[in-house]
Amino acid sequence: MDELLKKSGYSKKAIEYFKNKTNVGKIKNPTVSVTYKGSCGDTMKIYLMIDSNKIIDAKFEAIGCAGAFTAGSALMELLKNKSVAEARKIYEYDIVDHLGSVPDKKQDCIYLVIKTLQKTLDLIKGRKNIKK
Numbered sequence: 001m002d003e004l005l006k007k008s009g010y011s012k013k014a015i016e017y018f019k020n021k022t023n024v025g026k027i028k029n030p031t032v033s034v035t036y037k038g039s040c041g042d043t044m045k046i047y048l049m050i051d052s053n054k055i056i057d058a059k060f061e062a063i064g065c066a067g068a069f070t071a072g073s074a075l076m077e078l079l080k081n082k083s084v085a086e087a088r089k090i091y092e093y094d095i096v097d098h099l100g101s102v103p104d105k106k107q108d109c110i111y112l113v114i115k116t117l118q119k120t121l122d123l124i125k126g127r128k129n130i131k132k
Contacts, residue, residue, distance in 0.1 A: 005066060011100030014070040024069065024125060025059045034120040038112035042068045046113075046120045048079070055079045060113075067106030071113040074098045077098035079117075089123055090114070 042064030049057040
């Protein structure tokens with residue numbers, strides 16, 4: 001499978017994330033979680049644990065392709081130990097940069113994770129000093 005993913009245009013880091021299911025799973029009693037279905041039909045659910053406005057844990061579940069899983073894994077890595085304000089400043093190019101390369105046909109997966117993140121962060125907008 002590694003070779004197939006590599007030929008498709010995934011970086012070594014993306015392949016490792018996919019194989020190891022990095023950050024895939026649920027957080028019990030998360031501070032916030034949101035499910036979003038993208039235009040391609042893939043669905044993602046993000047779980048965040050936040051304490052004092054800092055993201056202390058981030059996980060996701062997805063129904064989708066390798067692109068959705070690699071992008072989700074990358075986003076969760078980028079979110080950990082960030083403030084909510086810093087998380088709002090994560091964009092599509094940050095995920096591509098973190099992964100190294102993503103097949104052009106999988107850019108919609110990057111959009112899926114960013115859109116899910118935005119909807120998740122919108123739920124906590126206006127809350128002060130979030131603790132869980």
